[in-house]
Amino acid sequence: MKQFITVGLGLLTLLPVSARQQKPNIIFILADDLGYGDLGCYGQTKIETPNIDSLAERGTRFTRFYSGSPVSAPSRCVLLTGKHTGHAYIRGNDEMGQRGNVGSHQAMFDDPFLEGQRPMPASTVIIPRLFQQSGYRTACIGKWGLGYPGSESTPNKMGFDFFYGYNCQRQAHTYYPPFLYRDENREYLNNKNIIQPGTKLDQSADPLDENSYRKFIQNDYAPDLMFKEILSFVSENKENNFLLMWTTPLPHVPLQAPEKWIDHYVEKFGDEQPYLGTAGYYPARYPRATYAAMISYLDEQVGLLIEHLKENNLYENTLIIFTSDNGPTFNGGTDSPWFRSAGTFKSERGWGKASLHEGGIRVPLIASWPGKIKPPKFNLEVQHPRVVF
Numbered sequence: 093m094k095q096f097i098t099v100g101l102g103l104l105t106l107l108p109v110s111a112r113q114q115k116p117n118i119i120f121i122l123a124d125d126l127g128y129g130d131l132g133c134y135g136q137t138k139i140e141t142p143n144i145d146s147l148a149e150r151g152t153r154f155t156r157f158y159s160g161s162p163v164s165a166p167s168r169c170v171l172l173t174g175k176h177t178g179h180a181y182i183r184g185n186d187e188m189g190q191r192g193n194v195g196s197h198q199a200m201f202d203d204p205f206l207e208g209q210r211p212m213p214a215s216t217v218i219i220p221r222l223f224q225q226s227g228y229r230t231a232c233i234g235k236w237g238l239g240y241p242g243s244e245s246t247p248n249k250m251g252f253d254f255f256y257g258y259n260c261q262r263q264a265h266t267y268y269p270p271f272l273y274r275d276e277n278r279e280y281l282n283n284k285n286i287i288q289p290g291t292k293l294d295q296s297a298d299p300l301d302e303n304s305y306r307k308f309i310q311n312d313y314a315p316d317l318m319f320k321e322i323l324s325f326v327s328e329n330k331e332n333n334f335l336l337m338w339t340t341p342l343p344h345v346p347l348q349a350p351e352k353w354i355d356h357y358v359e360k361f362g363d364e365q366p367y368l369g370t371a372g373y374y375p376a377r378y379p380r381a382t383y384a385a386m387i388s389y390l391d392e393q394v395g396l397l398i399e400h401l402k403e404n405n406l407y408e409n410t411l412i413i414f415t416s417d418n419g420p421t422f423n424g425g426t427d428s429p430w431f432r433s434a435g436t437f438k439s440e441r442g443w444g445k446a447s448l449h450e451g452g453i454r455v456p457l458i459a460s461w462p463g464k465i466k467p468p469k470f471n472l473e474v475q476h477p478r479v480v481f
Contacts, residue, residue: 115226116461117410119336119397122171123390124164124235124264124344125445127420127428128454129435130387138361138431139384143395144414144458150467151412151460159418162445162452164261165209165237167417168339172218172238182238185261186210197286200263201270204278207260208240212250220251223335229253231325233318234339237261241273248275256321257339258314264341265289265373267348268310272317281317283310289346292369299366299375308348308374315342319393323400330404340393343386345424346373353385353392354378367425379425408462416455421445 128134132141133148134155160170161177169175169182177183188210193199200206212218220230231254232247239245240259247255258264259273270286271278287308297304322338347367358381367379376382394414401407420426420433421444428439434451438444444451459465 121414122339123416125421126416127433141391147460148458151465154457157457158453162418204241211239211243211245214244229329229332229334232337281312342390347376347382349385357381357384371423373424411461414458419444419452
């Protein structure tokens, strides 16, 4: 089967020559800190991901794909520009601390100027601009992290017709934020308490009592809200070609997930020692169960999105690509070695996220387009994708 991969300014296109005569819709799903081994189709045995596994079964699963950087902002810059980190403008998660108290969530709430990261120059060409020029409607829903509010590098100014989610990656350090952004404007949520990451349990709290962790759970769970916008964008553009970049914050810590999925994994894994916040973010009563719950919740959303595409007669002409921005993390209560989140590679501090070892940069990549991308015969995997920048 003749196929080619082009990483044209970061967006992958995988299709036979004959299929390139029509324009597909493209949904690019970028998970956050999802390890190479966190999915069933990459060998995960503890976490259930049937919908993503089905994408791999119907499409192509790549086993030697690497993120552009081992941390978020530069990895996303590489993806969107197609430039390697020696040429790309963003070189790290630069919070621009010279602006003031950028580490305080209350200060950021009071002053939007303290949000966000270093912006890309206005002249930077990223993939959505090229799709706009080809007549596509473009959206980014999830996490941005490539320019603070009001800067020259917000999603709407860089080529996305629609944006909904976190502008600032530090705001994404809670899944119950006080606000999200709709295009250039804050949209305040029903989460009234600003709880600074790093907050511990109350001194009198029993760490074995689930009720001791209730203060870290509020009303509006950001991934729920973002997924509603994803379904809405697809419905509103079913007569148009569209590019949707779903830059979900999952499963980046903090450990916060829907209760039904946590309960599922507590039953599956049994009781465990709580995480008390000693390695940052928020405490969690069942840290392993919650990490697994976050991934299975994302998998559930992927399945619902596919059903939505089918209901709107869009599935057959939609290229879906799934990957991660870097390898699994080592902090916030995660237990990457226990899950073997980096597959056969190490994932401890210095080996996973933030390192250039395999565990930090080898990530999953799945491409699915019914009838256009044919599954390899005899479970043959594509080992050496041709990458063109």
